Amino acid sequence: MGTEDVGATLSGLLAGIHRLLRRNLRSGTDQPYLRGAEVELLRLVRANPGIGVSAAARELHLAGNSVSTLVNQLTRRDLLRRETGQDRRAVRLTLTEEAEARLTRWQERRIALVHEQLACLSEQDRAALEAAIPALRRLADGLEANLVER
Structure with missing residues (x-):
C-alpha cells in the first residue's frame, strides 16, 4: 500500500472510529448530549483551570x-x-462538579468501550495496535505543529 493509500485509509x-465511539457513548447514557466542541472545551478547561476565553479559542x-457562545451554553447548563x-x-473558566463528574464518566466509558473491542481481537492484532501507538502520537504531533504554523 502506497503512502497516499495509507493516508486515505488511515484518515x-x-x-x-471517532464517530462510532461518540455514537456508542451517546446511546449508553441518559444525560443530555454534549456536542464535540462542548466536550473539547470542557476537557481543555479541566486541563487548564482558570483559562480565559481568548486563550481557549486559540488552543x-x-x-x-x-x-463565547459555547461558554454561555455550558454556563447555562451548569457545567x-x-x-x-x-x-x-x-x-x-473552571468546571463545575457536575462537569467533572460527567467528564470522568465519559472517559471511563470510552476506555471501557475500547477495552471491550480490544478483547475481541487476536493477541497479534492487539500487539500491532500497541506497536503503532508511538507512530500515531508522532502523526498527531505533526498535525498539531501544522495547525500552529498556519
Whole structure:
C-alpha cells in the first residue's frame, strides 16, 4: 500500500472510529448530549483551570465568538463557571462538579468501550495496535505543529 493509500485509509478509519465511539457513548447514557466542541472545551478547561476565553479559542483553533457562545451554553447548563479576575475584565473558566463528574464518566466509558473491542481481537492484532501507538502520537504531533504554523 502506497503512502497516499495509507493516508486515505488511515484518515477514514480514524474518523470512523471517532464517530462510532461518540455514537456508542451517546446511546449508553441518559444525560443530555454534549456536542464535540462542548466536550473539547470542557476537557481543555479541566486541563487548564482558570483559562480565559481568548486563550481557549486559540488552543481550540476556534473564533473567539464561537468559544463565547459555547461558554454561555455550558454556563447555562451548569457545567462551566465564569470567575472574574481581580481586574474585573478578565474571565477565568473552571468546571463545575457536575462537569467533572460527567467528564470522568465519559472517559471511563470510552476506555471501557475500547477495552471491550480490544478483547475481541487476536493477541497479534492487539500487539500491532500497541506497536503503532508511538507512530500515531508522532502523526498527531505533526498535525498539531501544522495547525500552529498556519
